[in-house]
Each structure stands twice: as structure tokens, then as C-alpha cells.
Amino acid sequence: MRNFASEIRSGLDQALENDPSVLVFGLGVPDPKGVFGTTLDLQEKYGEKRVFDMPTAENAMTGIAIGAALGGFKPVLTHQRLDFALLSMDQLVNNAAKWHFMFGGQRNVPITVRMILGRGWGQGPTHSQNLQSWFAHIPGLKVVMPALASDAKGLLLSSIFDPNPVIFLEHRWLHNAQTDEPETGKLIPLGEANLLRSGDAVTIVSVSYMTIEALHAVDVLQDQGISCDLIDLRTVSPIDWGKIEASVKKTGKLMMLDTGFKTNGFAGEVVARITERCWADLTAPPVRLTAPDYSESTSPALTKDYHIRAEHIAERVGSMLGKDISVEPILKLRGPHDVPGNWFTGPF
Amino acid sequence: MVYSITSEFALDLSRGMRRIRSVEEHIATRYSEQEMRCPTHLSSGQEAVSAAIGTILRNTDLAVSGHRAHAHYLAKGGDLNAMIAEIYGRVTGCARGKGGSMHLIDEKAGFMGSTAIVGGTVPVGVGLAYSLMLKGSDDITCVFLGDAVVETGVFFESLSFAALKNLPVLFVCENNFYSVYSPLSVRQSAVKKIHEKVAGFGVYTDEGDGNDVVSVHQKMSKAVNHIRSGKGPAFLEFETFRWREHCGPNYDDDLGYRPDQFIEEWNGRDPIANFEQQAITSALFTEADIDAVQSEIDTEVAAAFEFARASDFPSLEEASMHVFATAAEEGIFLK
Ligand SMILES: Cc1ncc(C[n+]2csc(CCOP(=O)(O)OP(=O)(O)O)c2C)c(N)n1
Numbered sequence: 001m002r003n004f005a006s007e008i009r010s011g012l013d014q015a016l017e018n019d020p021s022v023l024v025f026g027l028g029v030p031d032p033k034g035v036f037g038t039t040l041d042l043q044e045k046y047g048e049k050r051v052f053d054m055p056t057a058e059n060a061m062t063g064i065a066i067g068a069a070l071g072g073f074k075p076v077l078t079h080q081r082l083d084f085a086l087l088s089m090d091q092l093v094n095n096a097a098k099w100h101f102m103f104g105g106q107r108n109v110p111i112t113v114r115m116i117l118g119r120g121w122g123q124g125p126t127h128s129q130n131l132q133s134w135f136a137h138i139p140g141l142k143v144v145m146p147a148l149a150s151d152a153k154g155l156l157l158s159s160i161f162d163p164n165p166v167i168f169l170e171h172r173w174l175h176n177a178q179t180d181e182p183e184t185g186k187l188i189p190l191g192e193a194n195l196l197r198s199g200d201a202v203t204i205v206s207v208s209y210m211t212i213e214a215l216h217a218v219d220v221l222q223d224q225g226i227s228c229d230l231i232d233l234r235t236v237s238p239i240d241w242g243k244i245e246a247s248v249k250k251t252g253k254l255m256m257l258d259t260g261f262k263t264n265g266f267a268g269e270v271v272a273r274i275t276e277r278c279w280a281d282l283t284a285p286p287v288r289l290t291a292p293d294y295s296e297s298t299s300p301a302l303t304k305d306y307h308i309r310a311e312h313i314a315e316r317v318g319s320m321l322g323k324d325i326s327v328e329p330i331l332k333l334r335g336p337h338d339v340p341g342n343w344f345t346g347p348f
Numbered sequence: 349m350v351y352s353i354t355s356e357f358a359l360d361l362s363r364g365m366r367r368i369r370s371v372e373e374h375i376a377t378r379y380s381e382q383e384m385r386c387p388t389h390l391s392s393g394q395e396a397v398s399a400a401i402g403t404i405l406r407n408t409d410l411a412v413s414g415h416r417a418h419a420h421y422l423a424k425g426g427d428l429n430a431m432i433a434e435i436y437g438r439v440t441g442c443a444r445g446k447g448g449s450m451h452l453i454d455e456k457a458g459f460m461g462s463t464a465i466v467g468g469t470v471p472v473g474v475g476l477a478y479s480l481m482l483k484g485s486d487d488i489t490c491v492f493l494g495d496a497v498v499e500t501g502v503f504f505e506s507l508s509f510a511a512l513k514n515l516p517v518l519f520v521c522e523n524n525f526y527s528v529y530s531p532l533s534v535r536q537s538a539v540k541k542i543h544e545k546v547a548g549f550g551v552y553t554d555e556g557d558g559n560d561v562v563s564v565h566q567k568m569s570k571a572v573n574h575i576r577s578g579k580g581p582a583f584l585e586f587e588t589f590r591w592r593e594h595c596g597p598n599y600d601d602d603l604g605y606r607p608d609q610f611i612e613e614w615n616g617r618d619p620i621a622n623f624e625q626q627a628i629t630s631a632l633f634t635e636a637d638i639d640a641v642q643s644e645i646d647t648e649v650a651a652a653f654e655f656a657r658a659s660d661f662p663s664l665e666e667a668s669m670h671v672f673a674t675a676a677e678e679g680i681f682l683k
Binding site: 054 | 379380382385386387388434437438441445446447448449450451463464465466467496497499500501502527528529530534535536595596597603604605661662664666667668671
């Protein structure tokens with residue numbers, strides 16, 4: 001069975017095989033766990049020059065990736081947590097994102113930086129941050145957030161072969177998600193959202209792991225006679241405005257879901273832009289469901305209500321429509337709130 | 349080897365190491381109960397460095413550390429009950445359950461905080477040392493770090509500043525050769541050892557066997573005297589070995605990332621067993637003394653776990669608290 005992690009691995013494998021300029025490196029890339037299974041055996045296959053471990057030197061290694069890219073290579077840098085990659089903000093923002101612009105378009109920086117988003121099991125304030133909005137705020141950086149296992153590979157390959165710096169954000173809770181979709185062998189263009197469910201009640205726009213919760217919610221709503229459009233954004237920068245606008249014109253209602261903090265986050269950007277462009281179409285105030293404006297605590301007692309779940313989404317759709325919704329079918333399937341599934345028993 | 353140390357001190361060293369080991373092994377045993385719901389990084393096998401520095405630092409000295417901080421916290425006089433409660437996510441934890449195992453604090457003991465981002469507290473420790481220098485005390489700050497920390501830019505930037513300002517800071521590097529599963533050889537050039545690279549900054553350096561608690565203690569005493577007498581920063585590198593997996597309660601030697609022979613050699617260098625054997629041979633203490641120490645520790649550790657498990661979880665409203673601090677009553681006035 002293919003899962004999200006094996007799809008990522010397969011994407012890296014294919015990129016390395018097809019293009020000798022692709023490099024894959026990062027802390028733990030060749031280790032026995034291979035970054036949650038996503039880089040296993042690649043060093044054996046492609047050698048230590050193209051696939052390698054690195055010092056705990058995130059900022060320097062990002063700059064080195066940029067230099068290698070300017071030298072004709074396509075580096076894929078991986079970080080086990082987004083939080084560790086924050087050390088490289090200077091290189092990402094001041095060099096990677098700017099190079100093409102500040103030198104008048106002479107050169108471009110085709111790097112891909114994979115960052116894994118953590119959550120649950122007491123990951124706490126410094127191992128759980130979803131800072132996609134930071135990156136998406138920077139002109140020149142593309143930001144990709146796959147949700148479905150069946151999209152992971154196509155989006156990764158597009159990122160690797162994109163001529164720009166791409167931040168590729170993998171949610172830890174998706175790595176075991178499975179897919180039985182047939183392999184399409186197709187790249188998924190960056191900036192193209194995916195309409196996963198179709199309906200006329202509410203437009204729900206979502207990214208990454210929130211899309212999984214949204215799918216549960218939308219299906220339960222469907223059983224109660226409410227059908228929603230569910231748009232999986234897939235890229236946070238650039239954003240597929242056309243798909244969102246077309247849907248809002250149909251439904252008149254927008255719900256934005258994000259795994260990141262609310263204030264100054266990209267959910268607010270989507271709401272603002274759609275409000276500007278579709279003011280006359282809106283029949284209710286747009287809604288944002290996101291993480292709250294405080295960090296995730298470690299204690300399980302403090303994370304119970306931290307993350308938006310399917311029941312919150314369904315209930316809120318109900319209140320947007322003035323209808324009573326039963327969330328029983330969702331609650332019945334719930335395990336402990338701080339693990340992705342009962343198979344997870346720690347420690348990280 | 350015959351030790352020229354007092355019986356009382358020998359027993360102190362033994363107690364310090366056994367206390368850390370007992371706590372860590374107790375965590376390992378109970379982790380599978382799924383009540384400690386956060387990542388934990390244990391120091392079993394590495395107790396000597398912490399226990400030795402614990403007998404040297406004063407309560408008014410300061411310390412900071414990283415993700416593997418239980419031993420440092422305990423050695424610096426941190427509150428055991430509060431640490432275990434923190435790992436259990438309880439409101440009685442040293443950070444009210446908000447930080448977990450990787451974010452320990454006990455300012456009463458001078459333990460100013462440990463954080464999870466590699467290298468994150470190094471400049472903080474140097475800043476604390478600057479504050480001590482400004483106050484004119486002869487207290488020092490101890491910065492605990494692993495071998496991976498010296499790969500970060502912030503380490504060298506901080507070291508450079510500490511040397512520039514001649515700050516009272518002791519860098520204690522526990523070199524256990526691995527960063528998660530990555531050996532030193534894929535992370536650092538082997539042309540020079542860590543302490544040799546640091547020596548290029550003109551600071552006091554020394555190195556040693558991190559599993560030999562007496563020699564660790566001697567080297568630390570010298571370095572701390574150097575710092576307290578105003579001669580500036582010191583960096584100590586001690587080679588040691590972590591017994592268990594990088595993160596979590598298990599052994600992971602089946603993964604094969606550490607050579608068998610290397611594991612065998614280091615397993616034979618248990619800092620506690622080796623020291624106690626020699627101390628007993630030197631008639632510094634007896635098996636019975638050790639047993640008495642251990643049973644005190646067992647009681648204390650059991651009580652700490654009972655305390656933690658009997659403690660309340662923080663109330664849900666605490667989740668949103670402590671984002672911003674509130675200003676003191678007086679505030680600041682414009683002139
Ligand atoms: C900046 C940063 N990069 C990566 C990590 C992931 N990480 C956590 S612990 C660790 C290993 C650190 O090794 P070392 O400093 O030698 O300490 P040890 O775990 O061996 O005690 C790494 C790489 C991190 N926490 N922060």
C-alpha cells in the first residue's frame with residue numbers, strides 16, 4: 001500500500017534518477033529512520049555526493065543549497081521540523097527569495113526546502129509551529145502544503161523542478177495516510193487547487209491536515225443533506241484565486257481552514273481578498289477556523305481544544321446556515337486527541 | 349587507582365549519579381503507560397558530567413541547557429517533583445505543564461531554562477553571564493551543550509562575544525558522538541577535536557573522559573576557578589555515551605547506527621559502577637553505604653512520581669495564558 005511518506009520517497013527517488021543535478025540532503029536523511037521513512041535507502045542508491053547528512057547548521061546549509069543551485073544543481077533540503085528551519089530565515093528571505101529579483105532576473109534559485117510540521121504528543125511550543133504564513137508573506141517563495149497522499153508526489157516533483165525556491169510543508173500526521181489512487185505519473189502544477197467535494201451550501205477552503213478533518217466534516221454534512229464545496233488549496237503561494245472565487249460566487253459563503261495561527265495569517269488574506277472581489281456575492285460573513293493566537297502547550301490537558309477538528313467544522317457550517325447539525329457520527333470515531341491514530345504511542 | 353578524596357565527597361558523587369540514573373530509568377519504565385505524553389531525552393550513561401558539576405556550582409550560579417536537560421536540572425538543584433510533574437503535563441510542573449520535558453526551569457536553583465532548538469540557549473547563557481559581569485559578582489553561568497551544538501552558527505557567535513567581553517561562562521560539552529543517529533564523522537571535520545577548534549578563540553579549554561567522575565570533577569574545578577578569578581570563559585569537552593535511544597525510553601542498538609564494538613566498549617564504562625568499585629576498593633565507602641543511598645533515592649523518586657500523578661492537570665484556560673506578560677504596577681514614565 002502506498003502512503004504519503006512512501007510517495008514522498010518515490011518522488012525523491014524519481015527526481016534523483018531522472019536528473020543528475022538533483023541533490024537531497026538534511027539532518028538524518030541517510031539515517032536508519034530516513035526522515036519518517038521519506039529518504040530511506042536513497043544514499044545507497046545515489047551515493048554520498050548526491051544524498052547526504054549534514055551538520056546542525058540550518059542557516060549555512062540553506063545558503064549552501066542556494067550556492068549549489070546557482071552552480072547548476074537542484075537541491076532538496078529536508079528538516080525534521082519546521083521549527084529547526086527557522087534558523088535559516090535569513091538565507092531564505094534575504095537570498096533565496098530575492099536573488100532573481102535583486103539581480104534583475106539574471107539568475108534563479110531552484111531549491112526545495114522540505115519542512116515537517118509537528119503536532120500532538122506534547123510536541124509543545126517549539127516543535128509544533130505551522131508558520132506557512134511567514135513564508136507565504138515573502139515575495140519570491142512558493143509555499144506548497146499537500147494534504148492527500150495521492151498528491152504528495154506530484155506536488156513534490158513540481159516543487160523540485162520549479163525554477164524558484166519552494167517551501168514544501170509536510171504535516172507529520174499525514175505521513176501514514178494511505179492512497180489507493182492509481183499512479184498518474186503527472187506533475188501537479190503549483191498554484192492549482194483541487195476541488196475535492198462539490199456542493200452549493202458553503203465554500204470550504206483548506207490546506208494540509210485540515211483538509212482531512214474537512215473531508216470528514218463535509219461527508220457527515222452530506223449525509224444530513226448539506227453539500228459543500230471543499231477546495232484543497234495545495235499551494236499557499238501562489239493561491240488559486242480563480243477556483244475560490246468561482247465557488248464563492250456559487251455558494252455565497254466562505255469558510256477558511258488553516259493549521260496556523262489566526263491573526264496575520266494567510267486565512268485572513270483569503271478572506272480579505274474574497275471579500276474585496278466577491279462582496280456582492282457573499283450572503284454571510286466569511287469564517288476563519290485556525291489555531292488560536294497562542295502556542296501549543298505540552299500538557300495534553302491544554303491541547304484538547306487547541307486544534308480545529310471535523311466536529312468544529314461541521315458545527316460551524318451548520319451555524320452559517322442556521323441549521324442544527326449532528327456531530328455524533330464524527331465523535332464516535334474519535335480516539336485520543338493528541339495522536340494521529342491509535343497506532344501512535346510516542347515518543348516523537 | 350586510589351582516590352585522594354574524602355568519603356563524604358565520594359558518597360556525594362555516587363549519590364548525584366545514582367539519583368539521575370534512577371530518575372531516568374524510572375521514566376523509561378513508566379513511559380509505556382502513555383501518561384507521559386511528550387518526547388523525553390534520557391541521559392542514562394552520561395551521569396558523571398552532571399553529578400560532578402553539581403557539586404561545584406553554587407545555588408547563585410546560573411545554568412541553561414537544551415533538549416537533554418533532566419540531568420543538568422537535577423544536578424543544579426532543580427526540583428525533582430516539579431520536573432516529573434512537568435513531564436506528566438501537570439499544573440504542579442516547573443513550567444505549569446506548558447513546556448514538558450524539553451523546557452525545564454527552576455530559577456530558585458539558578459536553572460534558568462532549557463529549550464529544544466539545538467544551540468538555542470547558548471547565547472542566552474552568554475547574556476546571563478554578561479548580566480553577572482555587570483553586577484560584579486563572582487558567580488558564573490554554565491551552558492550545557494551537546495556535540496551538535498558546536499555545528500551551529502550561534503555557538504561561534506556567542507563564543508566570540510564571550511571571549512571579547514571576558515565573560516564568566518563555562519561551556520560544558522558532553523560529546524556522545526551522535527546527533528540523533530548521525531555520527532560525528534558526517535557532521536564535523538575530524539582534523540581537530542571540538543575543544544581544539546574552540547581553543548582558537550583564545551578561551552580556556554580542557555577535555556577528558558566524561559565517564560570518570562573524579563577526573564571530570566578535577567577538570568571542572570580548575571576551569572571554574574579560572575572563571576571565578578576573572579580570567580574569562582572556559583570550554584570543557586567530555587566524551588561520554590548515551591545508553592538509550594536519542595528520544596524515548598527504549599534501546600535502539602538494533603538499528604545498527606553505532607558499531608557493536610563501540611557500544612560494547614562504552615557499556616563497559618558505566619560511570620557509576622566503575623567509580624563505586626574503585627571507591628570501595630579505596631575504602632571510601634562500603635556496599636552498605638551505597639545501598640542506604642539508593643534506598644533514600646528510591647523513596648524520593650517514587651514520591652516524585654506519586655506527586656506528579658496525584659497532581660491536577662492545568663485548567664483549560666491556562667492554554668491561552670502567558671502569551672504576553674503584564675507590566676509591573678509602576679510602569680515606565682517619560683521625563
Ligand atoms: C536547530 C535544530 N536542528 C535540529 C534539531 C533536531 N535535534 C534535536 S536533538 C538533536 C541532536 C543534538 O545532538 P547533540 O547536541 O550532540 O546532543 P545529544 O542529543 O547527543 O545529547 C537534533 C539534531 C533541533 N532540535 N534543532
